[in-house]
Structures are given as structure tokens and as C-alpha cells.
């Protein structure tokens with residue numbers, strides 16, 4: 200299992216309840232916890248601590264009898280069934296499950312790699328946010344968010360709200376700072392219903408976030424430069440311009456789409472290697488295209504679990520070996536589940552203070568109650584995957600009942 204993403208935390212939890220018997224399962228993921236991204240703006244705004252949004256991965260892995268390597272995959276050779284890790288090791292696998300999310304290209308925007316904060320990986324982003332807020336408590340800061348999508352809008356409002364909490368600072372009681380949003384076009388939230396865009400622009404206006412309906416062409420140490428030639432003073436540039444496919448997949452041999460994402464089908468198997476499963480942002484469902492969001496990654500958890508379990512059952516592996524390259528329906532009698540993502544998902548955008556905008560299809564609502572609704576949804580999701588810490592000196596987790604299987608990594 201590569202990545203401790205939103206689908207894999209479900210697989211781990213359920214493995215803890217019923218293991219894959221003879222399987223030797225290894226989780227490779229660079230951070231000790233998975234941060235639930237939906238709560239990140241709330242952490243920036245100060246409504247949550249990072250721990251409130253964190254799912255520790257080691258207890259989940261331990262309860263599931265899964266070995267965990269806190270490192271990242273840096274290369275994959277699908278033909279030889281090998282993964283190379285950042286710590287220099289190479290792991291072989293019989294079955295691979297990918298939930299590594301998406302990445303951000305740090306080289307695309309000149310100067311960004313040197314001067315900017317990227318919203319991904321989320322762990323690194325949160326550490327940088329702490330530094331920004333510490334500095335903001337000392338002197339007025341100009342924060343510029345680049346990217347007018349959901350993450351950009353939510354973070355602009357979250358930073359503005361948080362700066363407001365800092366109150367007047369310094370001897371002269373200066374305002375704590377200003378937040379600007381470089382939209383990257385005429386309007387925020389491309390692809391969202393008109394009512395959502397209107398609510399969001401009203402919230403940005405109400406909270407005095409300055410909008411630049413322009414694109415960012417360069418990031419400098421003290422400013423961001425726009426296509427119009429304008430220079431916007433900036434102490435903390437935050438890049439929220441959407442994500443890309445992880446580059447290390449490029450040489451893997453897996454079927455990838457034009458943007459480099461792993462092509463999967465209804466059983467969440469790779470389009471080219473049936474022993475490879477994938478879920479979440481790293482995939483493109485050729486048969487059922489949908490936006491890349493946490494909601495879809497979460498929903499992919501149960502079918503991924505079912506299909507990994509079926510595939511890793513001894514008969515399943517025997518069948519896969521027997522029908523190398525075409526094993527979608529297993530002779531074990533346990534056909535792989537076909538999963539169709541929902542056509543429409545509920546989207547809730549937080550607006551800095553405890554207000555939010557919700558949308559599902561053409562239904563749109565906004566207000567305090569929406570924020571509290573989101574709060575319940577998000578906290579319930581995280582709580583569902585946080586295992587109680589074993590009391591000090593407690594014996595190791597009892598082995599969960601096993602399901603016959605063999606050779607899974």
C-alpha cells in the first residue's frame with residue numbers, strides 16, 4: 200500500500216477488524232498521520248488544532264498487522280513489480296494499492312520553489328502556516344494566495360479571519376496584515392454553480408480580501424508579479440493552483456492518462472496491470488470521470504477494500520496467476536466489485552469565520568449552520584479512523600481474525 204490517503208485509512212481500519220490472512224502487508228507513506236484536508240482551512244482559521252484533523256497511521260497499521268515505512272515511493276517498475284523508496288530500499292510486491300494523492304509542480308511558476316508556500320504536502324504546508332502566523336503576531340504581513348479555486352478561496356478567508364484574531368499588533372497597534380487572492384482569471388471557483396461563486400465573492404468582499412482578477416507570472420522575495428505587470432507586495436505567497444499527477448509515476452509502465460494520472464476502471468484496477476489497484480486523486484476513471492476531491496477518495500475506500508480482499512484471497516491470487524493480465528472476474532466466485540462514483544457530491548466551502556457555503560448539484564446554501572454541519576461531518580470522519588492510543592505498557596493489539604490470502608504488499 201503506497202500512501203496513507205483517504206481510501207487507505209479505510210482499508211487499514213477494516214484490515215484491523217478482519218485481516219488478510221497469509222498476506223504480508225506493508226504501508227509506505229512519508230508522514231506519521233493523514234491530515235483530513237477538509238479541515239485544513241479550519242486549522243488555518245484557528246477553529247481547529249492540527250491534531251483535530253489528524254488520523255495517526257501507525258496505530259491503524261499496527262492493529263491491522265501491517266508493517267509501516269515512514270518514507271515515500273520515488274519510482275515504480277510495474278513490469279518487475281518493484282517500488283523504490285526515498286530511503287533507498289526497494290520493495291517487491293504481488294499486489295500494489297496506490298492512494299498517494301496528487302502533487303504540485305514546484306517548478307512551473309518562476310520563483311515559487313524559492314519563495315512560496317505550497318498547499319501540498321499538507322503536513323509541510325501546516326508547518327509553514329505556523330511560521331507565517333508567528334511572524335504575523337510580530338509585524339503586519341501581506342499574505343497573497345495564488346489560485347482562485349476552492350482551496351485558494353477557503354485559505355484566503357481563513358488567513359484573513361486568523362489575522363483578524365491577532366488584533367492590533369506592535370507599538371502602534373497596526374492591523375495584523377492583509378490578504379489578497381490572485382484569482383487566475385475573471386471569477387473565482389471555475390466550474391462551480393453561479394450561486395456558489397456569488398456567495399464566495401460576497402464573502403471575500405465582506406472580509407476585505409483584495410481580489411486580483413489576473414494570473415501570477417512570478418514570485419519574488421517581496422512580491423508576486425501578475426500578467427498585467429502589476430507587482431503585489433507580499434511577505435508570504437501561498438500557492439493553491441491545483442494539483443498535478445505525481446511525477447515518479449511517469450516511468451512506471453502503468454497506463455497513465457494524458458496528465459500522468461493512473462488510469463483505472465470500475466474495479467479500481469489499473470488499465471494495464473490488474474494486480475495494481477488505485478484510488479483517490481492519483482487516478483483517472485476513464486469510464487466515470489469525476490472531480491479530484493476528498494469526497495471521492497473517501498467513497499473509494501470500501502470498494503477498494505472489497506477488491507483487495509477478494510484479489511488477495513488465495514483463490515483470487517491463484518486465479519490472477521492463472522489468467523495473467525485479464526483477471527477482473529475471479530474464479531474464486533468472488534467477482535471484484537464494480538464501483539461507480541456518485542454523479543454529484545456534496546461540496547462545502549468554509550469561509551474563514553464559522554460560516555460556509557454548501558452545494559450539491561444546483562442546490563446551494565450558505566450560513567453559520569452550514570459551517571456547523573461541515574464541522575460535524577469532518578469531525579465524524581476523522582473520529583471514525585482515530586484508534587484509541589493503547590495505554591502505556593498495554594500488550595500489543597490482539598491479532599484480528601484472518602481471511603485466507605497470500606503475498607500482498
Ligand SMILES: Cc1cc2nc3c(=O)[nH]c(=O)nc-3n(C[C@H](O)[C@H](O)[C@H](O)COP(=O)(O)OP(=O)(O)OC[C@H]3O[C@@H](n4cnc5c(N)ncnc54)[C@H](O)[C@@H]3O)c2cc1C
Pocket residue numbers: 201202203204205206207227228229230232233236237238239240270271272273298299300301318319320350354445478479480481491492493494495496547
Ligand atoms: C487546502 C485544501 C483543502 C481541501 N478541502 C477539501 C474539502 O473540503 N473537500 C474535499 O472533498 N476535498 C478537499 N480538498 C481536496 C482533497 O485534499 C483531495 O482531493 C484529497 O486529499 C485526495 O485524497 P487522496 O486520498 O487521493 O490523497 P491524499 O489525501 O493527498 O493522501 C495521499 C497520501 O499519500 C501519501 N503520499 C504522497 N506521496 C507519496 C509517495 N510518493 N509515496 C508514499 N506515500 C505518499 C501522503 O502523505 C498522504 O498520506 C482540499 C485540498 C486542499 C489542498
